[in-house]
Amino acid sequence: MESNRIYEDLSGVQKRAQRVRVGVEVLFLVLAFFYWKTQVLDHKKYWKLSEKNRIREMVIPAPRGLITDRQGIILVKNIGSFKTSLLRENTTNLERSYGVISRLLGLPLEELKKRVAKYSAMPPFKPLPLKENLSLEEVAQVDARRLEMPELLIETEPKRQYLFGSFAVHVLGYLQEISTEELRSRRYRDRRLGDLIGKMGLEAEYEPFLIGRNGRAVEVVDSLGRKQGELEKIEPQTSPSLQLNIDFDLQKKAESLLEGKEGAVVVLDPRTGDVLAMASYPTFEPNKFINRFTPEEWQAVVRDPGTPLENRVIRGLYSPGSIFKLTMSLAALNLDVITEQTRFYCGGEVTFYGEQFSCWAAGGHGSLDLTSAIRESCNIYFYNLGKRMRIEDIARHAQWYGFGHPTGIDLPGEKEGLVPSPEWKKTRRKAIWYPGETISVAIGQGPLLVTPLQVAAHTAFIANRGRKIVPHLLNSATPLRREFSSPEGTDFLLRTGLRRTAFDKVIKGMWESVNREGTSKAAVIEGFDVCGKTGSTQTISAETAERLARRKKEVKTHSWFTGFAPKDKPEVVVTVLVEYGGGGGATAAPLARQLFQLYREIFRAKQ
């Protein structure tokens, strides 16, 4: 200490300084503890947070599957379509860009700015779609300025294309943007806003199959969500094509036959239930749904009194009219109300329950057995059956034969129709059933309602002599398991006690109707043994019809024909309905004849 004397005594100052030093040392220890806790003890928690920060999973949507006809002709496919987007982070002068883009794409400046303003909340590296469905010319113009305008991007996206326009449109359906309600449902839980989903027809029915399997990309992103690299990628898998039972040529023919009318046509194979053609008229343009309707066009489609969006084959409800006489015959034979030989006399008019009923042939048909009654479509004969049968029995048999419930076809929205019964009338109409109504039902009038597809399935049931089929569009060549066997099973006839012979008796009448100068004679084809039945449905009450007839006004009825060929080993069922087409024999039967003819050319040639 001796040597320190020449210096000032600073011990007090030094003591204070050392105290602060100790304080700092303690703080260092505390600090080390906190870092140890965060980095070692809580490491897992923060590790997970940092992984979640940087990793993003992306869905790579698979292109939708193709749809082909039974021969493999592609009906629906995807085409590349070009759209151009604005990448804001690539431009330094947005105002200048607007000017150039507006001139380049022919978009008004105001509209362009409004569009960008709508998305202003999105980060600047996300492309904002400016214009879709660019023409090749526009693509070339944008592409040529790629270097001077890096903010304009050209992107391709797959777009659904219905190659033959409105061809089979009610069968194929269409796509539409997913709605917010649908987004919340389980069925669409993997879809995102802006996705197109099937809204009708097969596009909707086989949506899960057609979308294929989406791919997945796991990306590393930065804090702004920009992609920095890729960790994992699973390529999307496109679904195999959906092959249909529809035959291109038959379908085309069916549609051309209906052109200018309102109506429906079904052609199916009674052996399997394969639907070879299904046409509904009027139609619409499905590609419009993809390329967006203008509001005027959409209103026009929705408000069209011809309801072009409706598939009349499965959703059109009509009185079966004289077609129902086949059902009545089968029921009466099976209930032993009549035999084949039972005869009734038709004098043109008959009175039951104090009410007068008349036949369509003014002078009457004279004495008829079952076969000739079907051939001539005699009303009086079937009024007599209605007089002798209970409505409950008629309803039960009609349901057995395929009415009053959906056929089970692989299309969404099929209607079930209506088979009336006293119980139905009590609950729905709050009234009792009058026996006179049974008389109307006997010739297919009254509250009875059927779809053209039900009539076709019913015809196949007769042609098969009591074996039921489920009509379906899905061809067995498609790698998609789906059973189309009737829920009634193969022992249907045994369980119900229906007799096979009854079918042969009805078929005899149908054959004569076509081949022996009956009401269906316009459907005759030499050597093809067409069997059929016509129907002309009153669309207004009988009194109104008479009143109009007296004033020499034309009364148009719905025009039906249903039939099959050949008689012994049936291969094809054709059902035609033309709304307000007049007599079934005059309007529907000749159309059916052309379809039988074409079927024979196509399928017989193959065999």
Place this chain on the structure above:
Amino acid sequence: MIDRKLLSEIDWVLVGILLLNSALGCLLIYSASSQSPGNPYLRQAVFILISLVAMFLALSLDYKMLMAYSPYFYVLGLLALVGLMMWGRLISGTKSWFRLASLGLQPSELMKVFLILLLARLFAEFRRRFISAGMLLLSGGVVGLPLVLVILQPDLGTASCYLPLLFAVFVLAGMSRRQAVLLLILALISSLAIWSFVLTDYQKNRLVTLVTPGHDPQGTGYQIQQSKIAIGSGGLLGKGFKQGTQSQLNFLPARHTDFIFSVLGEEFGFIGILIAMSAYFLLLLRLFQTVALSRDRAGAYIVFQVAVLFSFQFLVNVLMVIGLLPVAGIPLPLLSYGGSSLLTSYLGIGLVLNVRMRRFVNV
């Protein structure tokens, strides 16, 4: 000017520790800014060289002489701060920089050195047991003037660095308990007064957003949260050099300046943190030890102020990045990127070297 005897008295251990920490900073800046434009780590290396030269040049002058001139430095610094208020450029929301060529100079940083010198001069002959009221007011005023000017920039972080200097001289001068309590009350009242009478609404707003980064699009506390994730996910050994996902993918804000320690924690883990803290601890230890080696009272004041300033900045920054203190905008001396901060640190260390090498009276 400097004879060889003096040269041999330079504390080369301290210089070594100084360079070690600077090199570590350069390495971290290199990793943190590999995706930023320019090469901040190269600029930092140039800053180190410039600062080193400045430091040795300053060594040639006796700290007594520097102290003698300190009032002029102080006034010069004040003029610069006032000049900034009028002509300064707005950079990231504050008027803190003068631009010289491409280098920005931050007078508020250099003001720290001027304050150290002036306060040492004021207390050089103060020998009472406890600090007098007159000295308290005088030193408070000396520090308060630039403090208010810097708060007005507004740069709360740098302004708050002036307070530990005041704290240091009060501690060394000695305070009774009553004085300490009074001082605390005075501090509270004056900050309230500044808030309500001096600051305009606009400045208050900017202060609030500085303290609580609510202007952040992803919500308050986003920066701290991301910094904690970075440090915590580093674990014991870290993710590796330039492998930090938080820092390399831009999740970390201000990652080569105020949040450089988070980069260290993420890429080198707890081990890296311990090493860096040890290196820093050695530096602080050496500074505190030098207090005892001072020849006179003024020297002790200078060294102690430097030691407390370094301790304060280090602790506040490191507590901030782990979420124990609010975001204050205080850089980590020597490790964070920034020329003015680096120059100030080197000049501060230079003063300590100066005091130590002139610790013998008869040289």
